Amino acid sequence: MVDKNIEDVEEKVEEVEEVMESKQDDNVKEDEVRPEQAADYEKLQGELEKAKKEKEDLYERLLRLQAEYDNFKRRSQKEKQDARKYQSQDLVTELLPALDNFERALQAETTEHTASFVEGMLMIQRQLMDALTSQGVSTIETVGEKFDPNIHHAVMQVESEEYETDTVVEELQRGYLLKDKVIRPAMVKVNK
Template sequence: MDHVKGNPTEEKFKNEDIVEESEVSEQAGIDDEIETSETNDIEETQLTEEDEKVILLGQQVEELNNRLLRVQADYDNFRRRTREEKEAAAKYRAQSLVEGLLPVLDNFERALMVTTENEETKSLLQGMEMVYRQLQESLKNEGVEVIETVGQSFDPHLHQAVMQVESDEFESNQVVEELQKGYKLKDRVVRPAMVKVNA
């Protein structure tokens, strides 16, 4: 029995269906690609926004860190200054007292320069000399020193030149004579010495 061929119209429709399915598949593939591309674009946009946030947060963290370091440095400087001020206050605590006693020392020295033959006056001067030595010893214990003058090179930090003279006994710029004693409290000059300086 001969094989019965299908209806040509049916074959045509089948072929058209196959073509349509292929076109639909191709279109679906294109749509998928478009969706994937759009998704990638969205993800890239989101990543970019996230990157910007991360960068911004990093800048804020760095700024806060710098501020913290500055505050820490300021605090360290404050502590150092406070410590130095306390040490200086302890070291030079007697300065105002010493400054007040220097005129007393000057007057003692002037009084002790008096010469007399009277026994009562001599006895009085001996008592004054004892008090003067005790006063000197007490000041020395606090770190008070007499500034050296005669024969020393003139130092504007230690000496106050009130007169310039010419002398063959001394070198140029050397102190020739002391007019008033100078004093230091530890390493600080309380009163410079008044001197004559060789030209």
């Protein structure tokens, strides 16, 4: 629409310029050009400039809208990828306390009477860990590792000659990763 208006105004400007040129070609002095023609020419020039400015403004607005749309599209795709990548996070978070309880139960003293029960519990725990591993869950390495506040949660500090400074000495609660995201940091003792 703006382009059509610009074309119309440009045509009128050309007509007025042709009239003015024909007058000059006929050896007519500029002050002999009729005042209404000069006024029309000035008015048309103003309309032309206004239409060109409006076109530039609309073009800039279009570019901004296109950039915003591209950014929105990229953000949406990233959100979808993240949702697919971490879709099992809620389930994993719910299962971690049960996994902790399995570990606590397996730490109990095994006797002759409970050996087969413990063996069955170990099989169930392995199946549960295999299922979680297939979904991208892995345990966080702790003992002997350098303390990393991104994946370890230090709850105690001890002094030990056995380990270097800022090294994990003992794991109090296992930590887990889902692909590259920390689901639960490992609770650890750290050497001073």
